[in-house]
Amino acid sequence: MKGGPFPRLGAWVKLPAPESVELLALAGFDFVVIDAEHGAIDIRMMSTMIGVAHGCGLAPFVRVAGTAPRDVQVPLDAGAAGLFVPQIDDTARARDAVQATRFPPLGQRGASTSGRAGRWGLEGLADYLRSGNEEVRLVVQAESAEALSAIVEIGEVSGVDAVFIGPTDLAVSGQFPEGDGKLADLVAAAERRCADRGITLGTTASGDAPDLLGRGYTFLVLGADTTILRQAAHALVSGARTAAPEVLR
Structure with a gap:
């Protein structure tokens, strides 16, 4: 893995607040x-x-909206350690992500040493x-049945560093009727195939x-700053109301 082992535990940051990053x-x-x-x-x-x-x-890391040059170039110039690229359903889209992320001859990313990625011109x-x-990591998100079926081929595209299985988009894709077990079976098969081929795999997690770590996942996103704040606030308020129900109605 580029730049050493993949960092293990992460969180989504959705609030436009640097303090959120600092608190995490x-x-x-x-x-x-x-x-x-x-x-x-x-x-x-x-930035x-x-x-x-x-x-x-x-x-x-930055989760970008797509592989358009501006979506990819700005966070990388700003010094992102890597990108999460959504909706990578096949090897063609994976190669598009590589092309947008890597410098020639590996890709088509534009160069500018004057930003944070170039140490403000010092590098x-x-x-x-x-x-x-060699150091920027490209994480592609598998969020459909097609992506799960082709997960090894996607993960082995040169320039892809890891695959992230996105359970929310999989669940709402309309491809998996509730309770039929097909989604769980496809995910389990994808996990086994990735483990057999040594593909770095991540997903979301809670309890x-x-x-998940026992099933071969290398890195986990444990939640979002918004969810963490809501859950902690709810626990505080609920605890106070439960402790003094006659006063705090």
């Missing part, structure tokens, strides 16, 4: 995924959050190109983290 670092997370697909985070805020993550010792061009191709 203090909580002990290894990486964050700044959500530019579903979160309300603009380019300036994304600030990436810088804060680096300062806190977190690996900052020489050769080192900048090397780090972009099932030990089970």
